[in-house]
Amino acid sequence: MARAPLLQLSDISLTFGGDPVFSDLSLVVQPGDRMALVGRNGSGKSTLMKVMAGLVEADSGTRVVTPGTSVGYMEQEPDMAGFATLGDFAASRLDPSEAYRVEMASEGLKFDPARPVETASGGERRRAALAKLMAEAPDLMLLDEPTNHLDIEAIQWLETELSQTRTAYVLISHDRAFLRALTKGTLWIDRGEVRRQEEGFGAFEAWRDKIWDEEDVARHKLDRKIKAEARWAVEGISARRKRNQGRVRALQDLRADRAAQIKRQGTAAMELASGPKSGRKVIEAEGLGKTFGDKVIVRDLDLRVMRGDRVAFVGPNGVGKTTLIKLLMGEITADSGKVSQGSNLVPAIFDQSRAALDPDQSLWENLVGDKEMRVSGQADQVLVRGQPKHVVGYLKEFLFDERQARAPVRSLSGGEKARLLLAKLMARESNVLVLDEPTNDLDVETLDLLQELLDDYDGTVLLVSHDRDFIDRVATTTLAMEGGGEVTVYAGGWRDYQSQKAEAAPAGKGKAASGTASQGGATKSAPTPAQAPAKSKGLSFTERHRLEALPAEMDRLSAEIAKLEQFLAQPDLYTKEPVKFAKGTEALVERQQALAAAEEEWLELEEKAEAG
Numbered sequence: 001m002a003r004a005p006l007l008q009l010s011d012i013s014l015t016f017g018g019d020p021v022f023s024d025l026s027l028v029v030q031p032g033d034r035m036a037l038v039g040r041n042g043s044g045k046s047t048l049m050k051v052m053a054g055l056v057e058a059d060s061g062t063r064v065v066t067p068g069t070s071v072g073y074m075e076q077e078p079d080m081a082g083f084a085t086l087g088d089f090a091a092s093r094l095d096p097s098e099a100y101r102v103e104m105a106s107e108g109l110k111f112d113p114a115r116p117v118e119t120a121s122g123g124e125r126r127r128a129a130l131a132k133l134m135a136e137a138p139d140l141m142l143l144d145e146p147t148n149h150l151d152i153e154a155i156q157w158l159e160t161e162l163s164q165t166r167t168a169y170v171l172i173s174h175d176r177a178f179l180r181a182l183t184k185g186t187l188w189i190d191r192g193e194v195r196r197q198e199e200g201f202g203a204f205e206a207w208r209d210k211i212w213d214e215e216d217v218a219r220h221k222l223d224r225k226i227k228a229e230a231r232w233a234v235e236g237i238s239a240r241r242k243r244n245q246g247r248v249r250a251l252q253d254l255r256a257d258r259a260a261q262i263k264r265q266g267t268a269a270m271e272l273a274s275g276p277k278s279g280r281k282v283i284e285a286e287g288l289g290k291t292f293g294d295k296v297i298v299r300d301l302d303l304r305v306m307r308g309d310r311v312a313f314v315g316p317n318g319v320g321k322t323t324l325i326k327l328l329m330g331e332i333t334a335d336s337g338k339v340s341q342g343s344n345l346v347p348a349i350f351d352q353s354r355a356a357l358d359p360d361q362s363l364w365e366n367l368v369g370d371k372e373m374r375v376s377g378q379a380d381q382v383l384v385r386g387q388p389k390h391v392v393g394y395l396k397e398f399l400f401d402e403r404q405a406r407a408p409v410r411s412l413s414g415g416e417k418a419r420l421l422l423a424k425l426m427a428r429e430s431n432v433l434v435l436d437e438p439t440n441d442l443d444v445e446t447l448d449l450l451q452e453l454l455d456d457y458d459g460t461v462l463l464v465s466h467d468r469d470f471i472d473r474v475a476t477t478t479l480a481m482e483g484g485g486e487v488t489v490y491a492g493g494w495r496d497y498q499s500q501k502a503e504a505a506p507a508g509k510g511k512a513a514s515g516t517a518s519q520g521g522a523t524k525s526a527p528t529p530a531q532a533p534a535k536s537k538g539l540s541f542t543e544r545h546r547l548e549a550l551p552a553e554m555d556r557l558s559a560e561i562a563k564l565e566q567f568l569a570q571p572d573l574y575t576k577e578p579v580k581f582a583k584g585t586e587a588l589v590e591r592q593q594a595l596a597a598a599e600e601e602w603l604e605l606e607e608k609a610e611a612g
Contacts, residue, residue, distance in 0.1 A: 003030070003031050004066045005028045005029060005030050005031075005066060006029050006030065006031055006033075006065070006066055006069050006071075006139055006140045006168055007028070007029040007052060007063070007064070007065055007066075007069070007071065007140060008026075008027075008028045008029075008062075008063075008064045009025065009026055009027050009028075009051065009052065009061065009062070009063055009064075010026050010061055010062045010064070011024050011025070011026060011060065011061040011062070012024070012025040012026065012051060012058045012060070012061035012062075012063070013025070013058060013059050013060045013061055014047070014051065014056070014058045014059050015059055016047075020192060021044045021047055021192065022044060022048065022051075022058075022192050023192050024061075025048075025061070025192065025193065025194055026061075026194070027187060027194050027196065029052075029140060029168060029170060030168070031139075031168055032166070032168055033168045033169070033170070033184075033185055034162075034168070034169060034171075034182060034183050034184045034185065034200075035169070035170045035171065035183060035184075035185045035186065035187050036170075036171055036172075036173070036179045036183040036185070036186045036187065036200065036201040036204065037049065037170050037171065037172045037187045037189065038172075038179075038186060038187070038188050038189070038201065038204060038443075038444065039188060039189035039190060039443070040190075040443050040445060041399075041413060041415030041416060041419070041441070041442070041443045041446065042399075042413065042415070042416065043189050043190065043191075044189055044192070045144075045172050045189055046076070046144050046172065046413070048189060048194070049073070049142050049144050049170065049172060050073070051063065052071070052073075052142055052170070053071060053073035053142050054071070055073065069139045069140065070136075070138035070139045070140070071138055071139070071140045071142065072133045072136055072138035072140070072141050072142065073133070073142040073144075074126075074129055074130050074133045074141070074142065074143050074144055074146055075129045076126070076144055076145070077122075077125075078125055078126070078128070078129040078132075080117045080120075080125065080128075083117050084116065084117065085113060085114055085115060085116055085117060086106075086111060086112070086113055086114075086115045086117060086120055086124060086125070086128035087102055087103075087106070087113025087114060087115075087128075088117075089117065089128055089129075089132065090102040090105070090106070090113065090128050090129075090131045090132040090135060091113075091132075091135065092132070093132075093136055094135060094136065098135070101134070101135035101137075102131055102132070102135045104135075105130075105131035105134045105135050106127075106128075106131055108154060108157035108158065108161065109127045109130060109131055109150065109154050109157070109158070110127070110150075110151070110153075110154050110316070110317060111124045111127040111128060111131070112124075113128075122149070123148075123149030123317075126148065126149050127149060127150070127154075130143075130146050130158075134158075134161060137165070137167060138167065139167060139168065140167070140168045140169065140170070141167055141168070141169040141170075142169070142170050143169060143170070143171050143172065143173075144172045145172055145173060145174070145414070145440075145441065146158060146171070146173065147173055147174075147175045147178055147466070148414070148440055148441070149317075150317075150466065151315070151316045151317040151466050152314060152466050152468060152494075153316055154316075154317075155175065155178060155466060155468075159178060159181055159182060162182050163181070163182060170187065171183065174415075174439060174440070174441060174442055174443065174444070174447065174467070175466075175467055175468070175469070176201070176444070176447075176467075176469035176470075177467075177468040177469045179200070179201035180200065180201050180202045182200075183200040183201045184198075184199070184200050185197065185198050185199065185200065186199065186200065186201055186203070186204050186207070188204065188207075188208065195211070204444075205444070270397075270398070270422065270426055270449055270450065270453055271385070271426060271453070272426055272430075272433075272453045272454070272456070272457045273385045273426070273428075273429045273430075274429065274430070274431055274457060274458035274459050275346040275428075275429030275430050275431045275459070276344055276346065276429075276431065277307070277344070277431065277458070278307050278342055278343065278344050278345050278346070278431040278432065278459065278460065279307070279342035279343035279344060279345075280306060280307050280342070281304065281305075281306060281307075281342040282305045282306060282307055282309070282341070282342045282345065282432060282460045283303070283304070283305040283328050283329075283339065283340070283341055283342065284303070284304045284305075284339070284340050284342075285301055285302060285303045285304075285327075285328060285337065285338070285339045286302055286337050286338055286339075287300055287301070287302065287336060287337030287338070288300070288301040288302070288303070288327060288334050288336070288337040288338075288339060289301070289334060289335050289336035289337050289485070290320075290323065290324075290327055290332075290334050290335050290336075291335055291485075292323075295320075296484055296485035297319075297320035297323050297324060297327075297485065298320065298324055298327070298481075298485050298487055299484075299485030299486070300336075300337070300485075301337070301487050303328075303479075303489065305328070305460060305462075306460075307342075307431075307459070307460055308458070308459070308460060309460050309461070309476055309477060310454065310460075310461040310463065310474050310475050310476045310477070310542070311460075311461065311462050311463065311475065311476070311477045311478075311479060312463045312464075312465060312471045312474070312475035312477070312478045312479065312493065312494075313325060313462070313463065313464045313478075313479050313481065314464075314465075314466075314471065314478055314479070314480055314481070314494070314497070315480060315481030315482060315483070316481075316483065319481045319482070319483050320481060321464045321481055322352070322436055322464060324479075324481065324487070325434060325436070325462050325464065327339060328462070329341075329347065329432075329434065329462075344431070345431065345432050346429060346430050346431045346432065347430060347431075347432040347433075347434060348425050348428055348430035348432070348433055348434070349425075349434040349436070350421060350422070350425050350433070350434065350435045350436060350438045351421075351436055352436040352437035352438075352440070352464070354417055354421060356370075356421060356424060357409050357417060357420060357421060357424075358409065359408065359409045359410035360408055360409075360410065361408065361409060362405065362406045362407060362408055362409070363395060363400060363404060363405050363406075363407065363409060363412075363420060364391055364392075364395075364405045364406055366409060366420065366424070367382050367391050367394070367395070367423070367424065367427075368380075368381075368382060368391055370382075370424060370427075372427075372428055373424070373427050373428075375388045380392075382394055382427065383427065384427045385426075385427065385428070385429055386429070391405065392405050394423065394427075395423070397423075398419045398420065398422065398423045399419065400416070400419075400420075404416075413441065414440065414441030415441040415442055415443060415446070417441070418438070418440060418441050418442050419442070419446065422438070422450075430459060431458070431459035431460065432459055432460045432461075432462070433454075433457065433459060433460070433461045433462070434462045435461065435462070435463045435464070435465070436464045437464055437465060437466070438450065438463075438465070439465055439467040439470050447467075447470060451470065451473045451474055454474050455474075455546075455549070461474065463475060468494040468495075469494075471493045471494040472493035472494050472495055472496075472542070473493070473542070473545065474493070474542065475492065475493040475494070475542060476491075476492065476493075476540070476542050476543070477489060477490070477491060477492070478490045478491075478492065478493060478494065478496070478497040480497060480501070488501075491540055492540025492542060492543070493540060493542055496540045539605065539608055539609050543605055543608070544609075546601070546605065547602070547605040547606070547609065550598055550601060550602045550605070551602070553598055554595060554598050554599060554602065557591050557594055557595040557598065558595065560591050561588060561591050561592060561595065564584055564587055564588040564591065565588065567584050568581065568584050568585065568588065
């Protein structure tokens with residue numbers, strides 16, 4: 001006998017500010033469902049989840065919860081008024097005999113239940129809200145970005161708990177690895193419509209692309225039909241005394257159908273411009289040590305970061321990842337050892353605290369008020385990679401509309417704030433990128449674009465992230481900070497780090513690492529830089545991805561070289577257009593050097609793959 005659904009939405013319509021968020025939306029959540037709720041930033045995922053939770057009332061339609069079913073929602077900004085501690089809030093709906101559940105959740109999620117509410121950070125409050133939901137164990141859990149503010153260890157604890165529960169749940173998350181591991185179905189919200197697939201997130205992107213391809217084919221056929229009917233309306237009518245009014249009306253209907261189609265949201269027009277090339281050695285640390293009170297951040301670290309390295313810093317919250325980056329960048333002074341930066345460094349920093357954004361100012365004011373983006377005497381212009389651009393035009397490149405330009409930053413979603421911060425970051429040239437939790441709240445499409453930009457970036461990247469999939473896609477080296485000042489260098493991304501750590505485990509726990517970020521390698525004692533590469537066998541995840549991408553890059557460079565050679569072969573170009581000739585020659589030399597470097601890299605990776 002079929003069980004009744006836990007929750008059913010029927011013909012839900014909702015409008016905010018004159019624009020419909022949903023129109024005639026319907027969905028069903030069944031017992032045992034483990035659903036990913038996915039969609040672009042601003043598509044209404046969080047709003048839909050609040051409708052499901054009964055916190056937002058739709059303009060029309062019905063929400064039905066089966067009698068006896070409890071629905072729990074993880075609040076993004078929980079109201080803790082009236083509670084003395086985080087633990088009091090988390091246990092507020094539990095019987096005293098069940099309070100131990102909060103203690104168990106607090107250990108896994110790493111927050112102190114005794115922490116007074118007034119001194120708790122936003123991240124601690126969110127973790128308490130998540131612990132509250134886990135402890136209450138409702139029949140249906142609605143989880144909106146539960147991994148935000150969690151370190152990888154806490155994410156893995158939550159992953160284990162959710163994999164073992166019998167409770168149904170719906171998840172919104174940017175963490176691909178988390179979604180792939182947990183979900184068995186996907187709810188995709190796109191342009192106000194929800195589609196359902198009975199496969200987990202791992203199959204989502206292929207499904208989405210198939211639907212979009214079918215849409216494109218149907219739209220192309222409709223465009224061709226409209227074109228043919230329009231030609232008939234012009235040419236055929238002149239050959240008749242009486243117009244075929246039915247066919248004309250049909251053409252009008254076709255045009256109305258075409259106009260009513262909602263255009264898919266594109267990806268942000270992001271661009272990372274590398275500034276002047278830095279020296280080959282970017283950062284070198286020798287015997288680096290730093291302590292705050294009784295807390296040791298790093299002890300006796302030797303590290304060399306070379307131009308082009310992508311270094312990921314991983315470890316529990318509070319272990320000192322951001323502090324270590326500040327030490328390496330010279331923002332704070334070490335207690336022992338020394339740090340030297342290479343020549344000609346031009347850093348750009350993405351701050352996880354969003355301190356570069358004033359929440360009370362508008363998007364317009366945040367951009368125009370940035371001293372590095374300000375155009376003298378132009379209140380509506382910003383400087384983007386050395387060129388003035390209208391502020392609204394630049395915001396549109398990052399998927400903001402004109403109405404949002406004058407709205408306060410505090411009205412933006414988390415993903416929109418991240419995009420605005422990226423807009424500020426990408427307006428300037430750099431050769432060292434410091435990215436502190438850049439992936440929080442970004443949708444899948446924007447994460448893909450950011451990863452591609454980092455792949456093509458000529459400079460060096462220092463990355464702090466708890467997104468395992470993103471680390472795998474970007475990092476060439478991982479620095480694992482395990483507490484007590486222990487820092488170990490591993491070649492590759494997250495999965496490479498895990499496998500190397502497992503191999504090294506039987507031999508005992510390692511000491512602080514020495515080595516180059518380019519070469520990496522897990523260490524059980526402090527090896528010399530030359531020893532580090534021997535620890536990595538075969539290709540890392542990032543290297544495999546790079547080996548697959550290089551042939552296309554070499555083909556592109558070869559095609560560009562051929563075009564430039566053809567351009568420079570024009571008679572009299574040197575005498576008639578000396579500036580164009582000089583620029584063309586410079587571009588040709590640059591691409592020839594890039595092709596030579598790509599070919600050399602491809603050969604090295606091929607040899608390494610064969611040796612592995």
